[in-house]
Amino acid sequence: MKTKDIERVVLSRLGDWKFDEHVSVIFDTHVRKSIPCYTQIQELIGIMSKELLPENSLVYDLGTATGEVIKSIHNANPIKKVKYIGLDKSEPMLRQAKIKCSNISNVIFHRVEIELYNYQPADLIVAAFTLQFIESKNRLSLLQTIHDTLKPKGNFILCEKIIYEESHDHDFYMDVHEIWKQNHFTKTEIKTKKESLKNVMLPSSLEENIKLLRKANFKHTNVFFKWSNFACILAKKS
Template identity: 35%
Template sequence: MHLDKISTMVDKVFKKSIIKQFEFDEEVASVFDDMLNRSVPFYKEMQRLSINFACNFLEENDKVYDLGCSTASTLIELSKHCKNNLKLIGIDNSSAMLNRASKKAKAFGVEIDLVNADLHDVSFDDAKLILSNYTLQFIRPLQREKLVKKIYDSLQNKGIFIFSEKVISSNSTLNKQSIDEYYEFKKTQGYSEFEISQKREALENVLIPYTEEENKKMILDAGFTHCETIFKWVNFATFIAIKK
Protein backbone atom coordinates (compact mmCIF):
# COMPACT_ATOMS: atom_id res chain seq x y z
CA MET A 1 0.00 0.00 0.00
CA HIS A 2 1.25 3.49 -0.75
CA LEU A 3 1.34 6.12 2.01
CA ASP A 4 -0.85 8.52 0.00
CA LYS A 5 -3.76 6.06 0.08
CA ILE A 6 -4.33 6.53 3.82
CA SER A 7 -5.36 10.18 3.86
CA THR A 8 -7.63 10.86 0.93
CA MET A 9 -9.57 13.86 2.26
CA VAL A 10 -9.12 17.01 0.22
CA ASP A 11 -8.13 20.27 1.95
CA LYS A 12 -11.13 22.65 1.86
CA VAL A 13 -10.35 24.36 5.18
CA PHE A 14 -10.03 27.88 3.78
CA LYS A 15 -12.97 27.74 1.36
CA LYS A 16 -15.24 29.19 4.07
CA SER A 17 -14.73 32.46 5.95
CA ILE A 18 -12.22 32.02 8.76
CA ILE A 19 -11.82 34.38 11.66
CA LYS A 20 -9.29 32.53 13.79
CA GLN A 21 -5.53 32.11 13.48
CA PHE A 22 -4.12 28.98 11.88
CA GLU A 23 -4.13 25.98 14.24
CA PHE A 24 -3.17 22.32 13.93
CA ASP A 25 -6.63 21.24 15.06
CA GLU A 26 -8.85 18.29 14.10
CA GLU A 27 -10.06 19.98 10.91
CA VAL A 28 -6.53 20.70 9.64
CA ALA A 29 -5.22 17.28 10.75
CA SER A 30 -7.99 15.45 8.84
CA VAL A 31 -6.80 16.92 5.50
CA PHE A 32 -3.18 17.56 6.42
CA ASP A 33 -1.37 15.23 4.00
CA ASP A 34 -3.30 16.73 1.09
CA MET A 35 -2.71 20.26 2.42
CA LEU A 36 1.05 19.72 2.64
CA ASN A 37 1.33 18.07 -0.77
CA ARG A 38 -0.58 20.91 -2.42
CA SER A 39 0.92 23.78 -0.35
CA VAL A 40 4.62 22.97 -0.25
CA PRO A 41 6.21 22.94 -3.71
CA PHE A 42 8.12 19.71 -4.33
CA TYR A 43 7.17 18.42 -0.87
CA LYS A 44 7.70 14.79 -1.92
CA GLU A 45 11.07 15.53 -3.53
CA MET A 46 12.19 17.48 -0.46
CA GLN A 47 11.12 14.53 1.73
CA ARG A 48 12.93 12.05 -0.52
CA LEU A 49 16.14 14.11 -0.35
CA SER A 50 15.93 14.52 3.45
CA ILE A 51 15.56 10.76 3.79
CA ASN A 52 18.37 9.88 1.37
CA PHE A 53 20.81 12.28 3.02
CA ALA A 54 19.74 10.99 6.44
CA CYS A 55 20.22 7.33 5.47
CA ASN A 56 23.81 8.00 4.39
CA PHE A 57 24.66 8.91 8.00
CA LEU A 58 22.57 6.35 9.87
CA GLU A 59 23.82 3.14 11.47
CA GLU A 60 22.15 0.18 13.17
CA ASN A 61 19.93 1.17 16.16
CA ASP A 62 20.54 4.91 15.80
CA LYS A 63 18.01 7.19 17.46
CA VAL A 64 16.09 9.47 15.11
CA TYR A 65 13.75 12.26 16.21
CA ASP A 66 11.20 14.06 14.03
CA LEU A 67 10.24 17.37 15.66
CA GLY A 68 6.74 18.35 14.55
CA CYS A 69 6.16 14.92 13.01
CA SER A 70 2.48 15.67 12.18
CA THR A 71 1.01 12.48 10.67
CA ALA A 72 4.42 10.69 10.76
CA SER A 73 4.80 10.50 6.96
CA THR A 74 8.53 11.25 7.08
CA LEU A 75 9.38 8.68 9.76
CA ILE A 76 7.34 6.00 7.97
CA GLU A 77 9.11 6.72 4.67
CA LEU A 78 12.48 6.79 6.47
CA SER A 79 11.90 3.37 7.97
CA LYS A 80 10.92 2.01 4.53
CA HIS A 81 14.06 3.37 2.85
CA CYS A 82 16.84 2.85 5.40
CA LYS A 83 18.41 -0.58 5.53
CA ASN A 84 19.25 -0.26 9.23
CA ASN A 85 16.96 -0.83 12.17
CA LEU A 86 16.29 2.59 13.77
CA LYS A 87 14.71 3.89 16.97
CA LEU A 88 12.12 6.35 15.70
CA ILE A 89 10.63 9.06 17.90
CA GLY A 90 8.03 11.52 16.62
CA ILE A 91 7.17 14.59 18.71
CA ASP A 92 4.20 16.87 18.14
CA ASN A 93 1.84 18.86 20.37
CA SER A 94 -1.29 18.26 18.29
CA SER A 95 -3.30 15.24 19.49
CA ALA A 96 -5.28 15.30 16.25
CA MET A 97 -2.06 14.89 14.24
CA LEU A 98 -0.71 12.17 16.53
CA ASN A 99 -3.96 10.15 16.31
CA ARG A 100 -3.47 9.99 12.56
CA ALA A 101 0.25 9.30 12.95
CA SER A 102 -0.52 6.35 15.19
CA LYS A 103 -3.06 4.85 12.75
CA LYS A 104 -0.70 5.28 9.81
CA ALA A 105 2.27 3.79 11.64
CA LYS A 106 0.14 0.77 12.58
CA ALA A 107 -1.16 0.35 9.03
CA PHE A 108 2.41 0.34 7.68
CA GLY A 109 3.76 -1.86 10.47
CA VAL A 110 6.32 0.74 11.55
CA GLU A 111 7.21 1.10 15.21
CA ILE A 112 7.34 4.76 16.22
CA ASP A 113 7.41 6.20 19.69
CA LEU A 114 4.90 9.06 19.36
CA VAL A 115 5.25 11.74 22.02
CA ASN A 116 2.57 14.36 22.62
CA ALA A 117 4.58 17.31 23.91
CA ASP A 118 5.67 20.84 23.28
CA LEU A 119 9.16 20.84 21.77
CA HIS A 120 10.27 23.24 24.51
CA ASP A 121 9.44 20.74 27.26
CA VAL A 122 11.15 17.54 26.11
CA SER A 123 14.71 16.34 25.59
CA PHE A 124 15.99 14.59 22.48
CA ASP A 125 18.72 12.54 24.15
CA ASP A 126 21.48 10.78 22.30
CA ALA A 127 20.15 11.56 18.84
CA LYS A 128 22.09 10.64 15.72
CA LEU A 129 19.64 12.45 13.51
CA ILE A 130 17.07 15.14 14.22
CA LEU A 131 14.61 15.94 11.46
CA SER A 132 12.27 18.89 11.47
CA ASN A 133 10.53 19.75 8.24
CA TYR A 134 8.50 22.98 8.26
CA THR A 135 8.18 23.19 12.05
CA LEU A 136 10.76 25.72 13.34
CA GLN A 137 8.87 28.38 11.38
CA PHE A 138 6.03 28.03 13.92
CA ILE A 139 8.33 28.64 16.92
CA ARG A 140 8.66 32.27 18.16
CA PRO A 141 12.10 33.69 17.27
CA LEU A 142 13.72 33.81 20.74
CA GLN A 143 12.41 30.34 21.57
CA ARG A 144 13.57 29.12 18.15
CA GLU A 145 17.21 30.01 18.83
CA LYS A 146 16.96 28.21 22.21
CA LEU A 147 15.40 25.15 20.61
CA VAL A 148 18.16 24.95 17.99
CA LYS A 149 20.75 25.13 20.78
CA LYS A 150 18.93 22.24 22.52
CA ILE A 151 18.92 20.31 19.23
CA TYR A 152 22.69 20.86 18.93
CA ASP A 153 23.30 19.76 22.54
CA SER A 154 21.15 16.62 22.11
CA LEU A 155 22.99 15.34 19.06
CA GLN A 156 25.88 12.88 19.32
CA ASN A 157 29.21 14.01 17.87
CA LYS A 158 28.92 13.80 14.08
CA GLY A 159 25.14 13.98 14.50
CA ILE A 160 22.97 15.53 11.79
CA PHE A 161 20.13 18.02 11.81
CA ILE A 162 18.00 18.16 8.66
CA PHE A 163 15.27 20.78 8.51
CA SER A 164 13.07 22.60 6.02
CA GLU A 165 11.61 26.06 6.26
CA LYS A 166 9.54 28.55 4.36
CA VAL A 167 12.02 31.42 3.81
CA ILE A 168 11.86 35.09 2.88
CA SER A 169 14.22 37.27 0.85
CA SER A 170 15.99 40.28 2.37
CA ASN A 171 15.42 42.04 -0.94
CA SER A 172 11.86 43.41 -0.92
CA THR A 173 11.43 43.24 -4.72
CA LEU A 174 12.52 39.62 -4.86
CA ASN A 175 10.45 38.87 -1.79
CA LYS A 176 7.31 40.16 -3.46
CA GLN A 177 8.09 38.26 -6.66
CA SER A 178 8.65 35.08 -4.64
CA ILE A 179 5.28 35.45 -2.92
CA ASP A 180 3.59 36.00 -6.31
CA GLU A 181 5.35 32.94 -7.70
CA TYR A 182 4.22 30.87 -4.71
CA TYR A 183 0.61 31.98 -5.10
CA GLU A 184 0.76 30.98 -8.77
CA PHE A 185 1.94 27.57 -7.60
CA LYS A 186 -0.99 27.33 -5.18
CA LYS A 187 -3.41 28.17 -8.00
CA THR A 188 -1.98 25.32 -10.08
CA GLN A 189 -2.75 23.06 -7.10
CA GLY A 190 -6.44 24.02 -7.27
CA TYR A 191 -6.59 26.62 -4.49
CA SER A 192 -8.73 29.68 -5.26
CA GLU A 193 -7.61 33.27 -4.63
CA PHE A 194 -10.08 33.38 -1.72
CA GLU A 195 -8.58 30.27 -0.11
CA ILE A 196 -5.05 31.59 -0.65
CA SER A 197 -5.76 34.97 0.94
CA GLN A 198 -7.69 33.45 3.84
CA LYS A 199 -4.85 31.11 4.66
CA ARG A 200 -2.31 33.92 4.34
CA GLU A 201 -4.26 35.90 6.96
CA ALA A 202 -4.65 32.92 9.28
CA LEU A 203 -0.88 32.30 9.13
CA GLU A 204 0.02 35.95 9.86
CA ASN A 205 2.10 36.06 13.10
CA VAL A 206 1.84 32.25 13.39
CA LEU A 207 4.30 31.21 10.69
CA ILE A 208 7.38 33.45 11.04
CA PRO A 209 9.90 32.79 8.25
CA TYR A 210 13.60 33.74 8.37
CA THR A 211 15.85 34.36 5.38
CA GLU A 212 18.11 31.54 4.25
CA GLU A 213 21.07 33.49 5.74
CA GLU A 214 19.31 33.96 9.11
CA ASN A 215 18.61 30.23 9.27
CA LYS A 216 22.26 29.42 8.59
CA LYS A 217 23.44 31.99 11.15
CA MET A 218 21.11 30.52 13.79
CA ILE A 219 22.57 27.06 13.08
CA LEU A 220 26.22 28.16 13.23
CA ASP A 221 25.56 30.27 16.36
CA ALA A 222 24.22 27.13 18.06
CA GLY A 223 27.58 25.42 17.46
CA PHE A 224 27.13 23.42 14.27
CA THR A 225 30.28 23.43 12.13
CA HIS A 226 28.55 23.14 8.78
CA CYS A 227 25.20 24.07 7.27
CA GLU A 228 24.21 23.65 3.66
CA THR A 229 21.09 24.16 1.58
CA ILE A 230 20.35 20.85 -0.14
CA PHE A 231 17.12 21.95 -1.81
CA LYS A 232 15.46 25.22 -2.61
CA TRP A 233 12.42 26.25 -4.61
CA VAL A 234 11.88 30.04 -4.45
CA ASN A 235 10.75 30.50 -0.82
CA PHE A 236 11.00 26.90 0.45
CA ALA A 237 14.36 25.49 1.55
CA THR A 238 15.85 22.33 3.06
CA PHE A 239 19.05 22.50 5.10
CA ILE A 240 21.49 19.96 6.49
CA ALA A 241 23.63 20.83 9.50
CA ILE A 242 26.49 18.74 10.87
CA LYS A 243 27.84 18.60 14.40
CA LYS A 244 31.59 18.05 14.54
Protein backbone atom coordinates in the same frame (compact mmCIF):
# COMPACT_ATOMS: atom_id res chain seq x y z
CA MET B 1 -17.64 14.76 4.95
CA LYS B 2 -15.29 14.21 1.99
CA THR B 3 -11.65 15.43 2.22
CA LYS B 4 -12.29 18.07 -0.44
CA ASP B 5 -15.24 19.46 1.56
CA ILE B 6 -13.27 19.48 4.82
CA GLU B 7 -10.47 21.34 3.01
CA ARG B 8 -13.00 23.88 1.74
CA VAL B 9 -14.24 24.43 5.32
CA VAL B 10 -10.67 24.81 6.63
CA LEU B 11 -9.82 27.31 3.88
CA SER B 12 -12.85 29.46 4.64
CA ARG B 13 -12.18 29.68 8.40
CA LEU B 14 -11.33 33.05 9.85
CA GLY B 15 -8.92 33.38 12.78
CA ASP B 16 -5.56 31.77 13.46
CA TRP B 17 -4.52 28.54 11.68
CA LYS B 18 -4.75 25.45 13.94
CA PHE B 19 -3.46 21.90 13.52
CA ASP B 20 -6.78 20.53 14.74
CA GLU B 21 -9.07 17.60 13.92
CA HIS B 22 -10.11 19.08 10.55
CA VAL B 23 -6.58 19.90 9.41
CA SER B 24 -5.27 16.52 10.58
CA VAL B 25 -7.47 14.61 8.11
CA ILE B 26 -6.68 16.80 5.10
CA PHE B 27 -3.02 17.48 5.96
CA ASP B 28 -1.39 14.93 3.63
CA THR B 29 -3.19 16.15 0.52
CA HIS B 30 -3.25 19.82 1.56
CA VAL B 31 0.47 20.05 2.28
CA ARG B 32 1.29 18.67 -1.19
CA LYS B 33 -0.75 21.51 -2.71
CA SER B 34 0.88 24.12 -0.45
CA ILE B 35 4.60 23.24 -0.39
CA PRO B 36 6.17 22.72 -3.83
CA CYS B 37 8.06 19.42 -4.16
CA TYR B 38 6.84 18.24 -0.72
CA THR B 39 6.82 14.57 -1.84
CA GLN B 40 10.32 14.90 -3.35
CA ILE B 41 11.63 16.58 -0.18
CA GLN B 42 10.33 13.68 1.93
CA GLU B 43 11.91 11.19 -0.48
CA LEU B 44 15.20 13.10 -0.35
CA ILE B 45 15.21 13.06 3.47
CA GLY B 46 14.74 9.28 3.27
CA ILE B 47 17.61 8.81 0.81
CA MET B 48 19.92 11.05 2.84
CA SER B 49 19.08 9.14 6.01
CA LYS B 50 20.36 5.95 4.36
CA GLU B 51 23.79 7.56 4.23
CA LEU B 52 23.57 9.31 7.57
CA LEU B 53 22.19 6.65 9.91
CA PRO B 54 24.41 4.03 11.50
CA GLU B 55 23.01 0.71 12.80
CA ASN B 56 21.13 1.09 16.14
CA SER B 57 20.36 4.75 15.72
CA LEU B 58 17.86 7.16 17.22
CA VAL B 59 15.90 9.64 15.09
CA TYR B 60 13.77 12.50 16.38
CA ASP B 61 11.14 14.07 14.14
CA LEU B 62 10.15 17.47 15.55
CA GLY B 63 6.64 18.60 14.65
CA THR B 64 6.04 15.16 13.20
CA ALA B 65 2.46 16.08 12.18
CA THR B 66 1.09 12.99 10.38
CA GLY B 67 4.44 11.15 10.50
CA GLU B 68 5.53 11.65 6.87
CA VAL B 69 9.23 12.10 7.75
CA ILE B 70 9.29 8.94 9.88
CA LYS B 71 7.52 6.98 7.15
CA SER B 72 10.06 8.17 4.52
CA ILE B 73 13.08 7.37 6.68
CA HIS B 74 11.67 3.97 7.55
CA ASN B 75 10.90 3.20 3.87
CA ALA B 76 14.51 4.04 2.99
CA ASN B 77 15.91 1.93 5.86
CA PRO B 78 13.56 -1.05 6.11
CA ILE B 79 16.15 -3.42 7.63
CA LYS B 80 18.41 -1.10 9.64
CA LYS B 81 17.76 -0.97 13.40
CA VAL B 82 16.41 2.53 13.94
CA LYS B 83 14.30 3.90 16.79
CA TYR B 84 11.98 6.76 15.85
CA ILE B 85 10.53 9.35 18.22
CA GLY B 86 7.91 11.70 16.76
CA LEU B 87 7.06 14.83 18.74
CA ASP B 88 4.11 17.13 18.22
CA LYS B 89 1.85 19.24 20.40
CA SER B 90 -1.30 18.40 18.43
CA GLU B 91 -3.20 15.29 19.51
CA PRO B 92 -5.25 15.03 16.27
CA MET B 93 -2.07 15.20 14.14
CA LEU B 94 -0.44 12.50 16.27
CA ARG B 95 -3.53 10.30 15.89
CA GLN B 96 -2.98 10.33 12.09
CA ALA B 97 0.77 9.72 12.56
CA LYS B 98 0.07 6.62 14.67
CA ILE B 99 -2.22 5.21 11.98
CA LYS B 100 0.28 5.95 9.18
CA CYS B 101 3.22 4.43 11.09
CA SER B 102 1.35 1.46 12.55
CA ASN B 103 3.53 -0.96 10.54
CA ILE B 104 6.76 0.43 12.05
CA SER B 105 7.69 -1.49 15.18
CA ASN B 106 10.23 0.87 16.70
CA VAL B 107 8.33 4.16 16.79
CA ILE B 108 6.84 6.18 19.60
CA PHE B 109 5.00 9.46 19.55
CA HIS B 110 4.87 12.01 22.36
CA ARG B 111 2.50 14.92 22.67
CA VAL B 112 4.85 17.70 23.82
CA GLU B 113 6.10 21.20 23.13
CA ILE B 114 9.42 20.56 21.38
CA GLU B 115 11.01 23.49 23.23
CA LEU B 116 10.40 21.78 26.59
CA TYR B 117 11.19 18.14 25.80
CA ASN B 118 13.93 16.17 27.53
CA TYR B 119 15.93 14.72 24.58
CA GLN B 120 18.18 11.62 24.61
CA PRO B 121 21.41 11.49 22.52
CA ALA B 122 20.38 11.12 18.85
CA ASP B 123 21.95 10.42 15.45
CA LEU B 124 19.51 12.41 13.32
CA ILE B 125 17.00 15.13 14.14
CA VAL B 126 14.56 16.46 11.54
CA ALA B 127 12.43 19.59 11.78
CA ALA B 128 10.50 19.82 8.49
CA PHE B 129 8.44 23.01 8.27
CA THR B 130 8.18 23.19 12.07
CA LEU B 131 10.70 25.83 13.25
CA GLN B 132 8.64 28.50 11.45
CA PHE B 133 5.85 27.80 13.98
CA ILE B 134 8.14 28.26 17.01
CA GLU B 135 8.24 31.73 18.60
CA SER B 136 11.28 33.56 17.20
CA LYS B 137 12.66 34.28 20.68
CA ASN B 138 12.78 30.51 21.44
CA ARG B 139 14.42 29.34 18.21
CA LEU B 140 18.08 29.76 19.16
CA SER B 141 17.73 27.85 22.43
CA LEU B 142 15.84 25.06 20.61
CA LEU B 143 18.62 24.84 18.00
CA GLN B 144 21.22 24.76 20.79
CA THR B 145 19.29 21.91 22.45
CA ILE B 146 19.19 20.08 19.09
CA HIS B 147 22.94 20.57 18.64
CA ASP B 148 23.73 19.39 22.18
CA THR B 149 21.36 16.40 21.81
CA LEU B 150 23.11 15.10 18.70
CA LYS B 151 25.91 12.59 19.08
CA PRO B 152 29.28 13.66 17.56
CA LYS B 153 28.92 13.65 13.72
CA GLY B 154 25.15 13.58 14.18
CA ASN B 155 22.96 15.48 11.69
CA PHE B 156 20.12 17.96 11.77
CA ILE B 157 17.80 18.48 8.79
CA LEU B 158 15.92 21.76 8.75
CA CYS B 159 13.28 22.55 6.10
CA GLU B 160 11.55 25.91 6.17
CA LYS B 161 9.49 28.37 4.20
CA ILE B 162 11.77 31.39 3.87
CA ILE B 163 11.43 35.11 3.45
CA TYR B 164 13.82 37.39 1.54
CA GLU B 165 15.73 40.26 3.12
CA GLU B 166 15.42 42.53 0.05
CA SER B 167 11.79 43.56 -0.34
CA HIS B 168 11.74 43.33 -4.17
CA ASP B 169 13.17 39.77 -3.97
CA HIS B 170 10.64 38.93 -1.28
CA ASP B 171 7.67 40.14 -3.32
CA PHE B 172 8.92 38.36 -6.43
CA TYR B 173 9.40 34.93 -4.81
CA MET B 174 6.14 35.16 -2.81
CA ASP B 175 4.35 35.90 -6.09
CA VAL B 176 6.01 32.90 -7.73
CA HIS B 177 4.74 30.68 -4.89
CA GLU B 178 1.28 32.25 -5.10
CA ILE B 179 1.09 31.55 -8.85
CA TRP B 180 2.08 27.92 -8.18
CA LYS B 181 -0.64 27.63 -5.50
CA GLN B 182 -3.24 28.87 -7.98
CA ASN B 183 -2.91 25.42 -9.60
CA HIS B 184 -4.70 24.06 -6.54
CA PHE B 185 -6.60 26.84 -4.74
CA THR B 186 -8.77 29.83 -5.54
CA LYS B 187 -7.37 33.32 -4.97
CA THR B 188 -9.82 33.77 -2.06
CA GLU B 189 -8.67 30.50 -0.43
CA ILE B 190 -5.03 31.57 -0.78
CA LYS B 191 -5.80 34.97 0.78
CA THR B 192 -7.81 33.51 3.70
CA LYS B 193 -5.07 30.99 4.52
CA LYS B 194 -2.39 33.68 4.34
CA GLU B 195 -4.40 35.74 6.87
CA SER B 196 -4.86 32.75 9.20
CA LEU B 197 -1.12 31.96 9.20
CA LYS B 198 -0.10 35.59 9.75
CA ASN B 199 0.26 35.36 13.54
CA VAL B 200 1.27 31.71 13.90
CA MET B 201 3.83 31.07 11.16
CA LEU B 202 6.81 33.42 11.09
CA PRO B 203 9.44 32.28 8.59
CA SER B 204 12.87 33.90 8.56
CA SER B 205 15.35 34.32 5.73
CA LEU B 206 17.75 31.59 4.65
CA GLU B 207 20.64 33.77 5.88
CA GLU B 208 18.97 34.19 9.30
CA ASN B 209 18.36 30.42 9.62
CA ILE B 210 22.01 29.69 8.77
CA LYS B 211 23.17 32.39 11.21
CA LEU B 212 21.07 30.83 14.00
CA LEU B 213 22.46 27.36 13.20
CA ARG B 214 26.01 28.77 13.42
CA LYS B 215 25.19 30.48 16.73
CA ALA B 216 23.88 27.14 17.97
CA ASN B 217 27.37 25.76 17.20
CA PHE B 218 26.66 23.96 13.91
CA LYS B 219 29.87 24.74 12.02
CA HIS B 220 29.02 22.84 8.84
CA THR B 221 25.79 23.63 6.96
CA ASN B 222 24.67 22.87 3.40
CA VAL B 223 21.54 23.96 1.56
CA PHE B 224 20.47 20.72 -0.15
CA PHE B 225 17.09 21.82 -1.51
CA LYS B 226 15.73 25.15 -2.68
CA TRP B 227 12.55 26.12 -4.52
CA SER B 228 11.75 29.84 -4.60
CA ASN B 229 10.72 30.59 -0.98
CA PHE B 230 11.39 27.09 0.42
CA ALA B 231 14.73 25.67 1.54
CA CYS B 232 16.21 22.65 3.33
CA ILE B 233 19.52 22.68 5.18
CA LEU B 234 21.69 19.83 6.41
CA ALA B 235 23.63 20.85 9.55
CA LYS B 236 26.33 18.54 10.88
CA LYS B 237 27.64 18.40 14.43
CA SER B 238 31.46 18.27 14.56
